[in-house]
Amino acid sequence: MNGDRTAVIDRVRRKLADGRTDADVAQIAQLIRDETQGLVSDRELLELLKLTQAEVAGAGPLDGLLQDDAVTDVLVNGPADIWADRGAGLERVSVDLGTDLDVLRLAQRLAARAGRRLDAASPWVDATLPSGARLHAVIPPIAHGCALISIRTLRQRHLTLSGLVDAGSMTAEVADLLVAIVDAQLSFLISGGTGSGKTTLLSVLLSLVAPKERILVVEDADELRPQHPQLVKLLSRPPNIEGAGEIALRSLVRQALRMRPDRIIVGEVRGAEIAELLMALNTGHRGGAGTIHANGVQDVPSRLCALGAVADLSLEAVRAQASSAIDVLIHVGRRANGDRYVAQIAVVDGRDNDFAVSTAWSDRGGFTASAGLLDDLLAGGVS
DSSP states (O other): OOHHHHHHHHHHHHHHHTTSSOOOHHHHHHHHHHHTTTOOOHHHHHHHHHHHHHHHHSOGGGHHHHTOTTOOEEEEEETTEEEEESSSSEEEEOOOOOSHHHHHHHHHHHHHHTTOOOBTTBOEEEEEOTTSOEEEEEOTTTSSSSOEEEEEOOOOOOOOHHHHHHTTSSOHHHHHHHHHHHHTTOOEEEEEOTTSSHHHHHHHHHTTSOTTSOEEEEESSSOOOOOOTTEEEEEOBOOOTTSOOOBOHHHHHHHHHTSOOSEEEESOOOSTHHHHHHHHHTTTOTTOEEEEEOSSGGGHHHHHHHHHHHTTOOHHHHHHHHHHHOOEEEEEEEOTTSOEEEEEEEEEEOTTSSOEEEEEEETTTEEOTTHHHHHHHHTTOOO
């Protein structure tokens, strides 16, 4: 975009931001004509209109990336330092946002579209955009030099278990095992790092739940999209600009218990809501599930204990409740080429209330000697 176009778009955007007119197509087009004194062809007008709409109602030069079905993440480290993940890991892309100030303005516009504030008094934001994409932004002086923007896109495509097998995420044998875990109404957690496919796998597995079962999903962001006829969602709400009105996951788990659920699902277990989730899974709600950040199945117990401390639960209380509430752990990871895959399946042996974790299957070695514990669970032999 040359300097004249940039100046025109900036003036139009400022007028719209000042509330002088509504951001509909006809009025934006008229503003462009006014700013160019009518010296613009129909073709140039359409191009300027598209660019202006991207600036006003979209993500500006990032719109092309965010509309690419292959892109899952867009990261902005600077005006010309932009990265995208198309499923094979992060790669630098040729997008120029202008200056550090332009990046700051973009971050603030995106935050405003999500109904959030981003300024010196509130220098970071974690919010959901109208498209469903997850936005995180940090501005100076917290961010050194330039505002930092991270966007996790929300794809509407619906994956299936067979699709994951075809993509190499698991073998058919592992897929059959996961189906058996769901059918047996075993409670499970899916662990993994950021971008490893935890939410994707959980959505796919929830789609396998019997249609007669009522699924209550509690999430921070509307990310889980299973294909199921009895899916009900509760979404948390951050505080408003005045710091009031927050509705936390912990409160929503309590509400879910009163809504006659067959299965309670927490999209991501990362705070004090662990107390309510463990309570729910210990009160007859079989087949519950969630995701959690961890480096492997053996690290999940310590991660849960750390979260339990946030909820004022002792280590003994977390171990005792988790050992009886959680049956199976599934760990997902990413290979060197960026491909996501199921790495481990483990059994929680809760007979001594010590939250012992035994790996039953791993991508490297296949089934282990502990696979019999999983067979017992599937057969109902271990409570």
